[in-house]
Amino acid sequence: MKRVFDILLALIGLIVTAPIIIGITIAILWRDGGPVFYVAERMKTPDQAFNLIKFRTMSNVPHDQNRGVTGGDKSNRITPIGQKLRRYRLDELPQFINVLRGDMDFVGPRPPLRQYTAAFPQLYERVLQSRPGVTGLASLHYHRHEERLIASAKTPAQTETIYTTRCIPRKAALDLIYQRHASVCFDATIIWQTLRRVLRR
Numbered sequence: 001m002k003r004v005f006d007i008l009l010a011l012i013g014l015i016v017t018a019p020i021i022i023g024i025t026i027a028i029l030w031r032d033g034g035p036v037f038y039v040a041e042r043m044k045t046p047d048q049a050f051n052l053i054k055f056r057t058m059s060n061v062p063h064d065q066n067r068g069v070t071g072g073d074k075s076n077r078i079t080p081i082g083q084k085l086r087r088y089r090l091d092e093l094p095q096f097i098n099v100l101r102g103d104m105d106f107v108g109p110r111p112p113l114r115q116y117t118a119a120f121p122q123l124y125e126r127v128l129q130s131r132p133g134v135t136g137l138a139s140l141h142y143h144r145h146e147e148r149l150i151a152s153a154k155t156p157a158q159t160e161t162i163y164t165t166r167c168i169p170r171k172a173a174l175d176l177i178y179q180r181h182a183s184v185c186f187d188a189t190i191i192w193q194t195l196r197r198v199l200r201r
Contacts, residue, residue: 005184006106009191010099017093024055024081024090032079035060037094042111045128046121050103052111053094057082068113071150071159089198095134107187108133109175120168127175130182135194138174146171 014021028036035056042052058070058077070078078086085091098104104111111132117124133139146167153159178186 001184002105002182002187005187006099009106010096013093014096014100017096020090021093024085024093027081028056031081032056032059038091041114042132043114043117043124043128044103044111044132046117046124049114050098050101050111052103053097055085055091055094057085057091068115068156068160069150069163071153071156071162073153073155073159075151088201089194092134099134103132105131105133105187106135107178107182107190108136109171109178110136110139116164116168119164123168123172127172127179130175130179135190136175137178137190138171140190140194140197141174142167142171 025036028034038054038056038058039051041049044050057079058074059079082091095104099106108130109127109132112124112128117128146163149162149166150159153162178190
């Protein structure tokens with residue numbers, strides 16, 4: 001039932017947001033040039049990877065796709081268009097494709113980088129029993145706080161320390177709460193609350 005719900009929602013989402021997706025594509029090409037999309041490895045399970053698709057929000061640096069999360073040390077690379085896309089989470093619209101391909105659900109833990117599943121194998125063995133999601137309980141209730149925490153980092157080492165010690169454990173705790181109570185109704189509630197929060201911005 002959850003999978004059917006996700007497929008229908010992804011199809012509806014692609015149809016409804018098609019004009020926005022086309023507009024963002026044109027804006028990125030006109031303002032920043034290609035590539036339009038940012039495609040990088042993320043983990044579906046501790047052992048199984050997939051290619052996550054997002055709109056590109058940062059200046060392109062070769063071989064930087066999997067070098068940790070984006071903290072204050074990378075803030076100078078975020079483009080003006082990218083700042084707006086991130087604020088309203090529009091950079092994540094291409095993930096409808098990931099949902100249709102079965103890489104992700106609409107609701108679940110955010111898909112981690114391989115380096116974090118390797119560093120915390122027992123934790124992610126539990127968390128990734130749920131398929132990764134576009135949004136989730138942790139995204140809803142911790143995302144803004146996480147952004148503020150890692151925005152204060154001045155170096156990659158500081159970003160890593162903050163993320164691994166203060167963000168990963170708290171997000172995992174929320175993801176496991178979701179896992180214990182997962183249902184289509186709970187998913188619908190989280191999706192609705194995510195939309196309300198984005199629209200209020």
